[in-house]
Amino acid sequence: MIEEPYRWVEAIANRREYIETQLAAGSPIAAVGYRDGILFVTLGRARQKIFEIYDRIAMGAIGHPGDIERLRMAAIELASTEGFTRSAADVSLRRLAHYSLSPVMKSAFEQVYGPPYLARLLFAEIGSSPKEDLFLRIDYDGAIAADGLTAQPRQRFAVLSGTRQSAELMEKFLQKAHVTDAALPDAVNTALDAWSVGRMAMGENASKELPDPAAVRKHRDEQLAGAGIEAAVLERDTKSAIRYRILPDEELRSSLQC
Template identity: 30%
Template sequence: MTTPFYVSPQQAMADRAEYARKGIARGRSVVVLQYADGILFVAENPSRALHKVSEIYDRIAFAAVGKYNEFENLRIGGVRYADLRGYTYDRDDVTARGLANVYAQTLGTIFSSAAEKPYEVELIVAEVGDGPEDDQIYRLPHDGSIVDEHGSVAVGGNADQISSYLDQRHVDGMTLAEALKLAVESLARDSNGGERSLTAEQLEVAVVDRTRPQQRKFKRMLGSQLTRLLEQESASAEADSEADSDSETSAEESSETEE
């Protein structure tokens, strides 16, 4: 009679976590930033049918990386939860915190169950408030834990490097164009420190904008609108660069005149 193979619970959970992390890291990154009028979502995603960023409810949006079929099931479940709660009670009772708790319970149960593999997904649930101080951003890793984020957050791919880049450059009160420029720059950096060029066709961009007059605050940035927004910030950066150059030239000429 052979002895059953034994694996300690700690080792089993560590192996499951490593399995999930590797699956998530293979996907392209998603970046979420707060800006003056709301929350910006930017994902490197050339597909126009398989979305990484979606609306959940009036003020709540969802972003995910990892296996599409797994996070799509979670998205659908979140929409059903939000619709049922809003219909049964009140629309204001649907919050990002409540939705994050539901996702945390689901992911935690799947992760700790030995009967099935862990989900290879990482989620972000964000809700725009009446002011920037009321915005809520929650990150949910594969194990069902909840991380309360502020300012900026990145998941998937080389998320650690992107998060470090964002933390150093993100400031409160950024315009939409400035936040989009920073998000694209962070996504364009590869793991070796080099930079790529990302076009509007390679990006999936959406906002939850508190200034929209309608009840639903979610809006996708598509086509010419996204291209104009990218070009607007690019033109602004070039103008600032030329102004700095002119200022330096004037200073040099002034110094030569004084001599």
């Protein structure tokens, strides 16, 4: 039956709907460029969602932990063997995403008898100058988006969320609030606000428009009381080849504007 083209299209559509439902509750992640690099921020209670992939590449992910883990391992393994056999400079996010991860995710998604990857990934690669930074999203169907959902080329931030509406509102918020050369504490504040905007656009009483700043701040403070901040940076100018650094929750909280 599935051999008939219409059935196949229908099966894919069902599968898409199923995956979207599964991902809908995923806590948003914001990645923003700041003065000295790129910052990843999310809020969570249990599972780690921001990861180091290679010297200059970081990943944020929402979805099923098992699937995220397989994709994460694959990305690390590819980057590490490339960095080992050639050099760290030859490891590129563009190649990793376009030639390795995307085709694999696409074929898993379209082979309707096999399991798809229940995961949505957000990558960032830090370059030697802000111009060379790369933000890149890969969806469960292998689709790659290097710019924002709303087609604003070369914006120096990217978001990941469970629903399209939530991600769009986060981008809308960041287009106004994001300052490219902000200091780290300011960037953390903006990213946390963006997270709150995204979170408020999800679930039962989802807001369809950008909420006013006071409401965002109120929501954010409520969430901060119950959840930990998970954050990491890719730093541009450091003596070390490894640019990824985890920012501990305590360090972040002391710099928050409440």
